[in-house]
Amino acid sequence: MNAEKLRLQETKAHHIHWKRWGPYLSERQWGTVREDYSATGEAWDYFPHEQARSRAYRWGEDGIGGISDYHQHICFGLAVWNGHDPILKERLFGLTGPEGNHGEDVKELYYYLDATPTHSYLKMLYKYPQTLYNYAWLVEENRRRGKDLPEFELIDTGAFNGDRYFDIFIEYAKDKPEDILIKITCVNRGPDPARIHVLPQLWFRNTWSWSDDGDIRRPHVKAGNGSWLEVHHPQVGDYRLYYEGSPELLFCDNETNSQKLFGSGNSHGYFKDAFHEYVIDGRQEAVNPARTGTKATAYDTLSIAAGESQSIRLRLSKSDAGVTNPFADFDTIYAQRRADADEFYDELQEGVKTDDAKLVQRQALAGMIWSKQFYHYDIPRWLNGDPGQPAPPPQRKEGRNHEWFHLNNADVVSMPDKWEYPWYAAWDLAFHCLPLALVDPQFAKHQLVLMTREWYMHPNGQLPAYEWAFGDVNPPVHAWATWRVYQIDRKQTGKPDRDFLERVFHKLMLNFTWWVNRKDYDDRNVFQGGFLGLDNIGVFDRSAPLMNGGRLDQADGTAWMGMYCLNLMRIALELAKENPVYQDIATKFFEHFLHIAEAINSMGEDAHGLWDEEDEFYYDMLHLPNGEARPMKIRSMVGLVPLFAIETLEADLIERAPEFAKRLEWVLENRPHLANLVSRWQVPGRGERRLLALLRGHRMKRVLARMLDETEFLSDYGIRAVSRYHKDHPYVLHCDGQVLQCYGQDLSVEYQPAESNTGMFGGNSNWRGPIWFPVNYLIVESLEKFHHYYGDDFKVECPTNSGNYMTINEVAQELSRRLCSIFLKDADGKRAVFGQYPHLQENSQFRDHLLFHEYFHGDTGRGVGASHQTGWTGVVAKLLHPKREAVH
Template sequence: MLTYDQTLDMLRNRIDLEHIPFTERGSRILLMKNGSGLCIRLVERWNKIDPRLSGYRLRPPIVEGIVFIDAEGHDLEAVLESFPHRLNFRTRLGEFAIAFEDSETLLIALPEAACGLRFRMHVDQGVTDRRGGVLRKTGDIRRNLAYTTNRPLVTNQIQQIEPDQLEVQMTVAAGPSSGLLINLTPRLGFNRYIPNLEFAFEEAARRWGAWFAAAPSVAEPYQPQSLYAWWIMRAGLISTRYFMTRESMTPSKIHYVGVWQWDAFFHALAYRHIDRRLAQDQIRVVLDHQRPDGMIPDAIHDEGTITHLTFPVDADVTKPPLLAWVLWKLYQTDGDREFLEELYEPVVRWNRWWFENCDPDGDGLCEYLHPFSSGLDDNPIWDTGMPVTSPDLNTYLVMQMENLGRIADVIGLQTEARAWEEQAEAHLQLMIRKLWDEKTGLFWAQQKGRVIPVITPFNLFPLITGRLPAEIARSLVAHLTNPTEFWTKFPIPTVSVSDPRYNPLQMWRGPTWINVNYMLVEGLLRSGFPAVARELRRRTLDLVMRGADIYEFYHPETGDPGSSAATMFGWSASLFIEMALDASQD
């Protein structure tokens, strides 16, 4: 087994501060490069600041222009060395090191030479004191910062350089090892207590080391990227606040602020191997906001939930019904019957919502009323409008009822268990009757009873049930493994390469997504195609291991990450871990 130091050293310089921030479990702070200096971005989304859905991505850093300086105020050139627990900046005066003291506080260890720091912050009030100073932003959204040192100050100035921006420049005398705290908080009080530096940096290493030590081992080829995936799974967690009722994993701390429903379920799969409560809380945070009618929100943010959107259509919005599926996977790992008891009724209400609200034509198959409810926001399936009866949605519902039957059986509801199993089979047969096309060997999405002639992996998704007749399953696998459709170098494209709408650079119109591959690997195994499943899993693992980071989606032919793909992406990391564990056991 690797020691803490060996594990942390394996991730040396993976945090580049350009695309990958320095952050900590639960923290809203992202420390990144900004021009020739550093900046701090906050993982927050506030309509009071910007009403646009993704406006937080465009906001300037709250603190910027952070540079180390010498006694005369000249900028110091610095060479970065990064680890999960600390950053080292080598300068001509010695080394500056940075670690998290807590989720709101950065601790900087200063070299013994006379030196200092300069930075700017978007605030309107500032005052210096004997050990540093305090800056505050007044108004609806509070932004408070305190900087504190335990070395004698030589200079300490706060100057207004813009109407809403102050600049701090401070230098300290030469002296023995000492520290500088930067506490950035929405609270009225500050952390201005400087701890023992050696202990604080050791504690930062211990936190990360303990996390990696708890992770299950994988085969050696997967180990470096698996460690990085586990870094994402810890670094991506944000603290509770307002509507964020549980410690939760963001899809990407840089690109997506909040919790999205199906992301949370995929995240829980990895956490079940390392922290049962954390895995369960990814589900609870979503169910904390279940509506009285049973619907579960699309997403949860600090300030509220998303349950309805007016674009591109005006409709309620949620995410695919994967809840019972992931709940059963957690139970298979930890055997926690009480968690099944806790969630059974909420899942039943969720399942009922689909059938009561999403079957406008009354044919028994559910339809997506909003494209974003599918998770496949811009897939060409939706180009002709809504609603759409889609094979993937009804596949999920078969799986949901199948797993509700398993859950009911464990908690002693045998009559309900049999009823769920019967409903699952009946829904599968209905889907075959209405959506299966023997001539093309595909399940087709439909709109108002007419086939939508777009070929995507979701035409194949009923394979995931593992319950299809053998001849149907073989036909779907033939399409899946066809190089002119889906069997690219790095499968599976989200639109067939033979389809004129295939665009490998645009989100859900062609790129490869790791969750699609994971679901189909499971379907292949359940349907009796283990060799194809292992090959798809191998290619997926190879794809994720190609780069230093783990991305939202990839080019299915070159394997390059999408130019607009989010970095440090949660479900790609979580499902890489899942597939690496499975591959290591083969």
């Protein structure tokens, strides 16, 4: 067993807490809902970036390349200054949602290069220009640009021209769980000598300002008697931060500079922005001469020759860790942890075909690990306010998230992205858990359990969506992720964790009931759902009430529920192996699936199904107040989601569940219209394999024919979210001969392969054409299941009209190849993800550093949306994995 696996085992057994410290610091705490105490809920405006350096946060902390203890009491992060910027660079800069021409966007270049699951080794790269960082230009140019133009990025400003920038590598290596070696290496990539100011910072999350006993429990950091800082926290204990050389020690308090920001309050103090004022403005009186406080730094200035590098070494250790000479063994430990990381990934990546594929997979997994974050949000406290603080405006009691009175989160959670989305999203997290399970199945299982705990899940059974609107509706993929993580964990450990499976299963039955009671409008087994992640793929906001009391039956909402039934049925059959009672529950979900399958395809002679016989595709159905039912003929991912509702049942599985088998046979014999929804295949010597799917036979072939058509959904880089057909044939919604409008725009959908041209849904709502990894991944898995049933004799044309026929498994492999080609070098050494930037494609210091965007251009594969959203795009690591377990 390699060293990192041993650390994982020790952590799982609670023998040694290797994860007590990790990359749990956010990259943006300002502009979040948690920090918003306004009456109107305008989070971006209430706490802007400009105030972040001077204003204490209430619910969390942020920093560059930072780490913290598990509950973020003690934080460490990097601040730098190039001598030209107007501000000390303590946190990453980006545009707010209203500022960007396509929504919020971080305007920095940084990369997660390496990470082990216990955080025994972490490596990040931050690229910092040596010239003026032009914040104003980035804001103004993006404000000037319309939605028909791409975003204006930092690299577009010329900030990296002539290689006049620093590469700043931030590395952590653990000797013990609470003995952390820190190495900051600054490389001058430019042609001339350059100076950089380096301020490694240690501070405490401000908890004392919000409680009655703040002075009693207040932590402090002070200069030690040697080359170290003494760190004391009443809950975490005593630490030392060792440093080398003779840096200048600076101290202040993590407190708001109210006089500076608001023109009121105490002007005598040493506030959060003291280091900025000391370094940038030369105000020596800003820092505490007594050399103590709740925030400290060991400030150094490095003069680095062209092409050279210099490193700063520190060591953060528990005071009783037995460290006597902190830097004598530093290089040895550091080298060993790097070697441990290599050994861990060498074993994991055995069989990965190329070194480039290994690089992509390792960086994707590094991003998944770095994107863990301590997330703290107590809704009752947030709504009611803190002792000794001004009461929040009364409008909050009826405003955002007031229905989630039970929610009290204070955990380390996998984030979609720690800048653009520094908050969890329930369905994003489900996809995160698959690649995370490759390196740390215990953490993946913990995340799935967490979302169903009482302090997350609503008492009515709903899972929390995300902090901007916990009550929004995400696709119900939690059961799918639970089953898949169970399978991955079983394969890795050889032991099925049925306790985990059963624990989540019971909570998911509550969530399933919530869906049935809330989202099946008139109990017809056709679901409305609402948002479901596809916010910009339709002509209007599907979460909002429709015009004049209309209703939208959703093909994707209904299909997701069909998939949910099959996922829960399969889990119940697994649990029935040890407890026969679960056969009854499996039967319930089997029959419910049949009713959903019947409803989505045909709801009786006088009603409308969601399958359009003329187009041979699934569409949403708009029900107007006058009784008219109109299919919304938009060829989009909505019509492909029915592919996801598929399960195969092996004969031996059915034989081990005799009560379930009896009920299955009764339905097949006595409900012939439902029996037609179940396919069976005779396997010599093994009995009958069953196929349950919303799409089978002819209809499956017709949907695949459209999906694999390169003039429609099939791109060189995966499956588009909207058919390319709509480039020349936009869908326009008419009523009584008039084109309907909303917010001054026609209610229409056209194919837009990258940035969306509508702001109807706010932010980066770019669903009208790009490649989107989570649903593409589900397509690949669904095809693999279809192949398991139909076998090699069943072939389809791929691409459509090409004359080339493939088995369904070969189609799955082809889609996987196209998705991975977004990141892998092509024959010319280019990566599609980098798009039009030759600097990223060709420069040796850029071309092998990957960004895992939110989605990708439907025609070129370039990255679109949140540039560092490793999150669900991290499933590329799973696609690259050579030892993928069977999904059936």
